[in-house]
Amino acid sequence: MGAVRHLYVHVPFCAHRCGYCDFTTVTGHDDRHSAYVDALTRELDARGGVLADPPETVYLGGGTPSRLGPDLLGRLLDRLPRASRETTVECNPEDVDAALAALLAERGCRVSLGAQTFARPLLEVLERRTNPDGVRAAVGRLRAAGVPSLSLDLIYGIPGQSEADLARDLAVVEELAPDHVSAYELEAKPGTRFTVHYGAALAEQSERLERHMDLVIDLLGAGGYDWYEVASFARTPADRAVHNTAYWRGRDYLGLGIGAVSTVAGERRANGSKLAAYLDDPTGAPAVLETIDPDTARRERVMLGLRLADGIVLDGDLAPVIDPAGVERLVALGVARTDGGTLRLERRGRMLLHACVAEILG
Numbered sequence: 001m002g003a004v005r006h007l008y009v010h011v012p013f014c015a016h017r018c019g020y021c022d023f024t025t026v027t028g029h030d031d032r033h034s035a036y037v038d039a040l041t042r043e044l045d046a047r048g049g050v051l052a053d054p055p056e057t058v059y060l061g062g063g064t065p066s067r068l069g070p071d072l073l074g075r076l077l078d079r080l081p082r083a084s085r086e087t088t089v090e091c092n093p094e095d096v097d098a099a100l101a102a103l104l105a106e107r108g109c110r111v112s113l114g115a116q117t118f119a120r121p122l123l124e125v126l127e128r129r130t131n132p133d134g135v136r137a138a139v140g141r142l143r144a145a146g147v148p149s150l151s152l153d154l155i156y157g158i159p160g161q162s163e164a165d166l167a168r169d170l171a172v173v174e175e176l177a178p179d180h181v182s183a184y185e186l187e188a189k190p191g192t193r194f195t196v197h198y199g200a201a202l203a204e205q206s207e208r209l210e211r212h213m214d215l216v217i218d219l220l221g222a223g224g225y226d227w228y229e230v231a232s233f234a235r236t237p238a239d240r241a242v243h244n245t246a247y248w249r250g251r252d253y254l255g256l257g258i259g260a261v262s263t264v265a266g267e268r269r270a271n272g273s274k275l276a277a278y279l280d281d282p283t284g285a286p287a288v289l290e291t292i293d294p295d296t297a298r299r300e301r302v303m304l305g306l307r308l309a310d311g312i313v314l315d316g317d318l319a320p321v322i323d324p325a326g327v328e329r330l331v332a333l334g335v336a337r338t339d340g341g342t343l344r345l346e347r348r349g350r351m352l353l354h355a356c357v358a359e360i361l362g
């Protein structure tokens with residue numbers, strides 16, 4: 001038995017590649033779903049020895065895990081270790097029928113549902129395969145089935161999105177009352193089809209991003225959500241995302257499937273992203289294998305830890321990479337505060353996260 005407490009499983013299949021998406025995805029190849037689940041099992045058999053028994057969290061992300069459908073998703077969950085604290089499955093609204101919702105509830109899975117927006121024209125801009133009623137219906141089915149925890153993903157900064165549009169999305173979120181909300185600023189990679197097509201509208205959105213973020217924080221806060229991480233909001237501390245929090249704390253995790261990254265005992269590994277090669281040999285050589293030296297690991301933990309409202313401990317093992325003068329400058333500027341040896345970024349500091357991190361890493 002190993003010591004790694006977190007398992008990520010990548011399920012790359014998607015009905016369609018949304019224009020803005022930069023994840024490892026595979027469209028078509030629906031006939032390969034079953035072979036992929038078998039390949040994941042083989043990879044787990046070969047590499048799973050590093051996992052604690054039981055692991056604390058298992059996270060099925062994508063791509064679109066819900067695209068496997070209830071039978072195959074059930075088979076995959078059967079083959080994975082059972083997590084002691086949290087099992088999350090990312091779902092797309094159009095996949096959530098009664099059978100899928102029942103499976104997820106029966107297995108006690110937390111669901112992360114990709115809503116993105118409730119405005120029909122903006123769903124079209126994002127090339128989503130659903131409409132606002134479809135998103136609502138998925139939420140209704142998951143609730144009726146009794147999933148233990150529901151998180152909604154929202155995106156803001158969509159070409160053509162006004163502040164009023166965003167405020168309406170946030171009002172719908174409040175009405176649907178999920179346990180957790182992730183609200184992401186739209187990232188559009190330079191040179192992609194999406195960026196070329198929406199270049200001017202994206203430039204306009206970048207001017208509005210700060211106001212959009214303020215609106216998200218204010219309205220979700222007024223609705224009773226705690227802003228515990230730069231893009232994450234939870235109704236209560238028990239509703240926080242345990243798996244993601246482990247990432248932000250720099251914990252080790254094992255990643256399975258194409259494109260999946262693992263960080264185990266000072267080594268980072270990324271699997272190759274080609275489906276055919278993975279199906280042939282899921283235990284083949286990684287695309288990336290690198291040693292993370294202790295100071296790099298510390299710097300990464302500072303960068304990730306400052307995303308959290310709980311902040312980082314200054315005088316513990318992160319001390320070698322922290323510049324005390326930089327910390328003082330942030331406090332003097334009013335973007336951070338220290339309290340009993342813990343450094344926390346204030347609202348403005350978290351909005352200017354990268355600049356603050358650069359300041360204290362010296």
Ligand SMILES: C[S@@+](CC[C@H](N)C(=O)[O-])C[C@H]1O[C@@H](n2cnc3c(N)ncnc32)[C@H](O)[C@@H]1O
Nearest residue numbers: 020021062063064090114153154184185186187
């Ligand atoms: C792994 S992704 C996709 C999960 C699922 N297939 C879906 O589309 O809902 C998880 C979340 O990342 C967010 N996301 C994906 N691409 C993004 C981008 N370019 N910018 C900001 N957020 C993005 C979306 O909110 C999405 O729900």
Ligand code: SF4
Nearest residue numbers: 014017018021062063
């Ligand atoms: S469905 Fe999700 S993972 Fe697939 S392309 Fe769209 S955003 Fe990316």
